[in-house]
Amino acid sequence: MGGTFNPIHYGHLVAAEAARDAFNLDQVIFIPSGQPPHKAGLFVADPEHRYLMTFLAIVSNQHFEISRVEIDRAGPSYTSETLEYFYRMDPSVLWYFITGADAILDIVTWHQPDSIFRHAEFIAASRPGYSLSKIEALKSHLGADQLARIHPLEVPALAISSSQIRERLQQRLSIKYLVPEAVEHYIAKNRVYEALKA
Ligand code: ATP
Ligand code: MG
Secondary structure, eight states: OEEOOTTOOHHHHHHHHHHHHHHTOSOEEEEEOSBOTTOTTSOOOOHHHHHHHHHHHHTTOTTEEEOOHHHHSSSBOOHHHHHHHHHHHOTTSOOEEEEEHHHHHHGGGSSOHHHHHHHOEEEEEOBTTBOGGGGGGGGGTSOHHHHTTEEEEOOOOOOOOHHHHHHHHHTTOOOBTTBOHHHHHHHHHHTTTGGGGO
8 A cells, every 4th residue: 555644644554454354354565655756745754754644553453564765765766667566576475555545536537557566456435525427437448357456345435634634733633543642653653744833
């Protein structure tokens, strides 16, 4: 599961756990992005902060792992390169890339969509405010075999976004119960989003 995780919240965790359950996955690997190519102009916390917050959020789940692959790679973080990396690590594994209903619609605009579908299948988790039925609209961009590799999944609806959490921090509002407690404390202790409060 890729993401900016700026910061990680319960919406990410619930989607990952629901995907693991539904698809009987051995592991879910969280991959915080390095420089997200599509997030120019927004405040993105330091990659090491995002890595550690993600680590804190997943460490208690024995099926959750974290990867530094995008953080340690120079230049923009392209999902196509990441999927190729995992595929090459073990081509015998059936790799799934977990996204929310919003991110899956961007897939066709991502770097090298053909390569993306060669190396993984996709689990598109429902997300409040975005309709999974829009996946059908990708028909005009994707072949039938590619479309068949996108698996929609209804997950418990949590209307939480990192943007909303950053806004709350900016306004000095509580983020309790939106993110794991360890993440909440990490943000406060390290003043991760202090620049937003100026
Ligand atoms: P931002 O508001 O900064 O874009 P975000 O909450 O969308 O943050 P991302 O890091 O952009 O979080 O998302 C990583 C992945 O998790 C994406 O595929 C996104 O669709 C999915 N996701 C995020 N929040 C939810 C949620 N509440 N329910 C289901 N999926 C989600
Ligand atoms: Mg997002």
